[in-house]
Amino acid sequence: MPGNFVPSEFIVNVDHQRCRRCKRCILNCGFGVFDFQNMTTADSSKCVACHRCVVFCPEEAITITKNPLAFKEHASWDVRLRKAIWKQAQTPGMILTGMGNELPWLGIFDHLLIDACQVTNPSIDPLREPMELRTYLGRKPESLKVEGENGDYALEDPVSNNIKIEVPIIFSGMSYGSISLNAHRALAIAAERLGTLMNTGEGGLHRELYPYKDHIIVQCASGRFGVHSEYLNAGVAVEIKIGQGAKPGIGGHLPGEKIGREVSGTRMIPVGTDALSPAPHHDIYSIEDLRQLIYALKEATGYKPVSVKIATVHNVAAIASGIARAGADIIYLDGFRGGTGASPAIVRDHVGIPIEIAVAVVDEQLRKEGIRNLVSIIAAGGIRQAADVVKAIALGADAVAIGTAALIALGCRLCQKCYTGNCSWGIATQRPELTGRLDPDWGAERLVNLVNSWATEIKEVLGALGVNAIESLRGNRERLRALGLDQTTMDILDVKPAGR
Amino acid sequence: MLIGKFKKWRVEENRVPSACGLSGFINTSKKLIGGEVILDSMSVMKERGNGLGAGFAGYGIYPEYSDFYAFHIMFEDESGKRTFEDIFCEKMEVACGEEIPTRSNPNITDPPLLWRYFAFPRANVLSEAGLDADDFVVRLVMKINTDVPGTFVFSSGKNMGVFKAVGFPEDVGDFFRIDEYKAYTWIGHARFPTNTPGWWGGAHPFNILDWSVVHNGEISSYGINKRYLEMFGYECTLLTDTEVMAYLFDLLIRRHHLPLEVACKVVAAPFWKDIDHSDPEKQEFYRSLRMTYSSALVNGPFAVIVGFSQGMFGLNDRIKLRPLCAAAHGDVVYIASEEAAIRQICPRPEKVWAPKAGEPVIARLKGGA
Numbered sequence: 123m124p125g126n127f128v129p130s131e132f133i134v135n136v137d138h139q140r141c142r143r144c145k146r147c148i149l150n151c152g153f154g155v156f157d158f159q160n161m162t163t164a165d166s167s168k169c170v171a172c173h174r175c176v177v178f179c180p181e182e183a184i185t186i187t188k189n190p191l192a193f194k195e196h197a198s199w200d201v202r203l204r205k206a207i208w209k210q211a212q213t214p215g216m217i218l219t220g221m222g223n224e225l226p227w228l229g230i231f232d233h234l235l236i237d238a239c240q241v242t243n244p245s246i247d248p249l250r251e252p253m254e255l256r257t258y259l260g261r262k263p264e265s266l267k268v269e270g271e272n273g274d275y276a277l278e279d280p281v282s283n284n285i286k287i288e289v290p291i292i293f294s295g296m297s298y299g300s301i302s303l304n305a306h307r308a309l310a311i312a313a314e315r316l317g318t319l320m321n322t323g324e325g326g327l328h329r330e331l332y333p334y335k336d337h338i339i340v341q342c343a344s345g346r347f348g349v350h351s352e353y354l355n356a357g358v359a360v361e362i363k364i365g366q367g368a369k370p371g372i373g374g375h376l377p378g379e380k381i382g383r384e385v386s387g388t389r390m391i392p393v394g395t396d397a398l399s400p401a402p403h404h405d406i407y408s409i410e411d412l413r414q415l416i417y418a419l420k421e422a423t424g425y426k427p428v429s430v431k432i433a434t435v436h437n438v439a440a441i442a443s444g445i446a447r448a449g450a451d452i453i454y455l456d457g458f459r460g461g462t463g464a465s466p467a468i469v470r471d472h473v474g475i476p477i478e479i480a481v482a483v484v485d486e487q488l489r490k491e492g493i494r495n496l497v498s499i500i501a502a503g504g505i506r507q508a509a510d511v512v513k514a515i516a517l518g519a520d521a522v523a524i525g526t527a528a529l530i531a532l533g534c535r536l537c538q539k540c541y542t543g544n545c546s547w548g549i550a551t552q553r554p555e556l557t558g559r560l561d562p563d564w565g566a567e568r569l570v571n572l573v574n575s576w577a578t579e580i581k582e583v584l585g586a587l588g589v590n591a592i593e594s595l596r597g598n599r600e601r602l603r604a605l606g607l608d609q610t611t612m613d614i615l616d617v618k619p620a621g622r
Numbered sequence: 623m624l625i626g627k628f629k630k631w632r633v634e635e636n637r638v639p640s641a642c643g644l645s646g647f648i649n650t651s652k653k654l655i656g657g658e659v660i661l662d663s664m665s666v667m668k669e670r671g672n673g674l675g676a677g678f679a680g681y682g683i684y685p686e687y688s689d690f691y692a693f694h695i696m697f698e699d700e701s702g703k704r705t706f707e708d709i710f711c712e713k714m715e716v717a718c719g720e721e722i723p724t725r726s727n728p729n730i731t732d733p734p735l736l737w738r739y740f741a742f743p744r745a746n747v748l749s750e751a752g753l754d755a756d757d758f759v760v761r762l763v764m765k766i767n768t769d770v771p772g773t774f775v776f777s778s779g780k781n782m783g784v785f786k787a788v789g790f791p792e793d794v795g796d797f798f799r800i801d802e803y804k805a806y807t808w809i810g811h812a813r814f815p816t817n818t819p820g821w822w823g824g825a826h827p828f829n830i831l832d833w834s835v836v837h838n839g840e841i842s843s844y845g846i847n848k849r850y851l852e853m854f855g856y857e858c859t860l861l862t863d864t865e866v867m868a869y870l871f872d873l874l875i876r877r878h879h880l881p882l883e884v885a886c887k888v889v890a891a892p893f894w895k896d897i898d899h900s901d902p903e904k905q906e907f908y909r910s911l912r913m914t915y916s917s918a919l920v921n922g923p924f925a926v927i928v929g930f931s932q933g934m935f936g937l938n939d940r941i942k943l944r945p946l947c948a949a950a951h952g953d954v955v956y957i958a959s960e961e962a963a964i965r966q967i968c969p970r971p972e973k974v975w976a977p978k979a980g981e982p983v984i985a986r987l988k989g990g991a
Binding site for chain 1 (some may be wrong): 839840842843844845846848849850852853854877878879880881883884891893894895903906907909910911912913914915916917919921922923940941943
């Protein structure tokens with residue numbers, strides 16, 4: 123019997139008339155698709171459609187097509203399900219995958235429309251007028267006590283530490299280990315140049331990146347990889363990662379294949395061991411335990427802001443309220459479309475709720491309780507374009523975080539094979555011959571371009587909305603309308619239907 | 623919400639953007655001026671209204687009841703009035719309740735019952751509620767306006783009153799016999815709403831306690847300003863931008879004790895580029911202000927004139943997308959949408975100027991209270 127029942131997903135075709143046998147494809151493919159026996163040959167079964175070979179073939183001799191193999195149609199037995207069963211019948215392991223939820227769930231962002239000014243209210247031209255995106259992340263007081271008079275005013279108490287970001291877009295936590303050091307470098311350089319933040323993820327911070335500390339959030343997750351006092355102080359804030367959108371309820375998984383000397387040194391674990399974070403923090407079994415860790419980290423860092431990152435699950439509003447009351451300064455909400463380097467497919471595709479809903483209910487709950495000022499809300503997990511940023515902020519987020527979008531800017535093709543460590547683009551891999559391809563300066567420039575491009579688009583929309591500061595959009599659901607959402611969802615989002 | 627509370631009045635169901643004409647003046651020596659003067663000033667700005675709303679506020683008009691809150695109320699019918707009085711008299715010591723005097727005017731049609739009550743919260747009610755009198759009155763107004771059928775409180779300050787209706791300013795002034803009142807501050811408003819509601823409550827000035835706001839503009843940040851105010855117990859039932867403006871000043875000045883100038887810098891916040899270039903203490907001050915009160919920034923075009931017991935001020939949005947002019951002559955300070963409205967009542971003022979974007983014009987009574 124054949125070992126593998128599952129037919130190849132893609133067909134790799136080499137045009138031998140055009141091919142001049144330079145073997146660049148063999149070098150470039152991280153998955154070992156190509157070989158050379160008198161001419162270039164391809165093993166289609168290994169192809170993940172990452173396009174590295176296509177982009178780097180000087181003769182454009184390679185094409186990749188979807189395997190047109192016909193399956194008997196069946197409305198309820200989708201081919202994807204049949205393939206999963208063949209794989210699972212072959213080995214008893216869980217199906218592992220990478221990146222975000224791939225199932226065609228309803229995309230709420232795509233059912234929201236943005237307002238604009240006409241006649242009664244002038245729109246503002248962002249090319250000619252100031253348009254402000256600056257945002258401060260952290261706790262704010264409910265009110266200020268002002269002393270003095272006649273233009274000479276002072277504050278009775280200073281406002282506690284807040285982090286200034288010049289665009290309401292930060293990079294989400296992606297660990298060194300899951301992605302390469304060069305990818306981390308690119309994110310850090312870009313964050314500095316943009317006046318925003320990168321997030322270490324849960325794998326510690328390579329010492330080489332300590333100089334970027336003003337633009338880094340350091341993460342402390344259940345595995346405590348790479349956490350030591352110097353690390354905790356190597357950023358502007360500390361983030362406690364409770365969960366992530368791609369895999370709510372389970373910890374980070376980094377296969378031993380990706381743990382070489384440098385990763386091992388940074389994470390403080392032996393070379394080649396699987397780095398499996400416990401599902402919960404074993405010192406946080408309830409909300410009062412979280413409070414202790416928040417304050418322990420504040421004590422350890424001279425009271426820098428503490429962020430708590432959670433996956434958006436059904437009861438997210440009440441959880442977020444608890445987190446705000448436990449002393450967090452930032453709540454990072456990671457929606458069910460959030461990415462990952464490795465996750466069981468069942469969890470990635472079926473657990474959690476959309477970020478749009480989560481932002482709306484968390485913002486509303488905190489307002490109802492009169493504690494919205496205690497925390498900033500970061501929305502992540504499904505932010506794909508500037509329009510999503512605008513909508514997330516209008517629903518109530520202070521800022522958004524992008525992970526997948528940043529990786530796509532670096533070349534990622536969403537092949538969803540990060541967990542194999544074979545990333546041909548040098549992003550989600552630790553193989554030196556692959557990581558070397560990602561030039562951090564080139565990567566940083568692409569990230570800066572992406573974020574600046576989005577920022578320009580956001581300014582254009584703000585101008586059309588007739589406002590010139592991002593805070594006038596924040597939580598301003600009046601400027602959104604829904605098209606094709608059911609009444610209950612609109613009620614939850616507190617957004618009216620188009621036409622009303 | 624207000625919608626559904628009234629049987630015959632068609633309350634605005636959606637927020638109605640409107641353009642407008644504003645005028646106001648204050649005699650800082652507290653010398654009283656007849657209401658015909660504000661009518662005269664408004665008369666040259668007829669183009670700025672469309673007859674769908676006008677109103678006035680006068681300060682110092684009720685000296686005989688200056689310690690009592692003057693409630694001006696519109697009732698749809700007698701039954702609303704009875705329900706209201708049951709609730710009101712239980713909570714408030716009423717010194718006087720009477721019909722607001724009116725004159726019949728052919729252009730003012732289908733008026734509601736218009737009553738005024740001079741009253742003060744009963745001591746036991748205040749101690750039970752654990753609130754001071756001002757806070758209690760705010761809650762009471764909110765409660766009546768949301769819960770009592772057919773009833774709408776449109777003025778609730780001391781020694782002041784708002785008069786407003788659907789119509790042009792001269793007709794509304796005539797109807798309410800504005801010329802028979804004397805005040806040290808007058809503000810007036812002519813409305814140009816962009817749909818055709820017949821709702822008297824939607825006219826300006828908008829009032830809560832002794833804050834009266836006349837407003838020209840459309841608040842593009844309305845959604846977040848409203849949600850911010852809700853955190854502090856304000857219910858925006860009227861669906862007008864102006865309501866948001868009045869509550870914001872009440873919150874910032876009366877409840878958070880911000881100096882008036884500082885409150886204006888919240889509502890029309892300085893730009894970051896200007897903050898970044900000021901000296902370090904100022905930077906920290908304005909940075910903190912913007913961080914803390916980001917949701918109270920009023921964005922979009924506006925010009926407002928706000929009356930309060932101790933003075934009057936005018937303010938523009940931070941890029942001045944609506945007209946506003948100011949003048950001073952002797953003890954009187956004038957603010958209006960158009961210079962013509964000022965020169966109509968003060969032909970040769972000593973000083974006339976156009977206030978800069980986001981820079982308030984503040985006139986206070988001399989010698990404080």
